[in-house]
Amino acid sequence: MDSSRQSFLVRNDFLIRRLHSLCGLIPVGAYMVVHLIVNASVINGAATFQNNVLNIHKLGALLPLVEWTFIFIPILFHAIFGFVIIAGGMPNTHNYPYAANYRYTLQRATGVIAFFFIMLHVFHMHGWIHNESWLHYVVEPLGGGQFRPYNATSTAGEALQNVVVVVLYAVGITACVYHLANGLWTMGITWGVWTSPRAQRRASYVCGAFGLLLMGVSAAALFGIRAAVDDPAKLRQVRAQEDLMIQTKIATGEVQENSHKVADPLPTEGDAPAAGGESETSAAAN
Ligand code: HEM
Secondary structure, three states: OHHHHHHHHHHOHHHHHHHHHHHHHHHHHHHHHHHHHHHHHHHHOHHHHHHHHHHHHOOHHHHHHHHHHHHHHHHHHHHHHHHHHHOOOOOOOOOOOHHHHHHHHHHHHHHHHHHHHHHHHHHHHHOOOOOHHHHHHHHOOOOOOOOOHHHHHHHHHHHOOOHHHHHHHHHHHHHHHHHHHHHHHHHHHHOOOOOOHHHHHHHHHHHHHHHHHHHHHHHHHHHHHHHHOOOHHHHHHHHHHHHHHHHHHHHOOOOOOOHHHOOOOOOOHHHOOHHHHHHHHHHHHO
């Protein structure tokens, strides 16, 4: 039984490896780049980010199909065969240059970190699946499912206020970016694009520059979203702006009404903790 499974992997080694490699770039890597750029668009203001998120949600009922076909299934495929490769379940026919051994190890380590980070991130923002009981009894008590697409900046920003969460995201995103940038370089070897040591060295610089650029985009996304609502006044202002945008777009039929995509209203100012309320009142009186 086990040997037939083994022989399936061995027999189809070439095809599986090529699909695994291709999948890392298209659609997974391409999606990751677009996702980070859309998130970083928050540095242009909460309205820009909200508009970009709404453009994605205009797909309506098609969105889950598109997400599963072009994002979740390819990531799962790449991750499952990534773990098989790491576990040595497939012959290692790749001969990377000797000096690049540490990068070979880091590629595997960052793949594993990326897997756990992506699972955590999708749980934290979306709660994995949108089943009422699952969301109510499991996701919400564990602090997951915090993102609401119709209040994109305010809900994502609130979810990123905790310093531990920011550190986890910074580590996870750095691992993903390294994995993609170094993966581009190993892809060039897999597909025979750069074969001589000289060409591989040049490709290293290009992939390194791409990684640094994407790291900058990632930092803008993470810290931009967090900073957009890092005090109660900003949060209220952003939330009011988002609510107005959504009402307008629903009225014009640009987006569809959907209570699951809207955040719970913020507590009214009268509900604020007494100490904060007092100091604000006395500051105003002074
Ligand atoms: C952010 C999501 C991910 C992206 C964008 C991505 C992208 C890539 C790319 C472009 C490659 C290079 C393929 C090649 O060398 O031909 C690669 C390789 C690899 N990936 Fe991923 N990957 C992701 C997530 C994962 C996950 C979750 C795992 C699970 C452990 C994983 C495991 C691997 C492994 C083991 C390799 C090396 C394959 C080899 O050397 O033959 N990746 N990845």
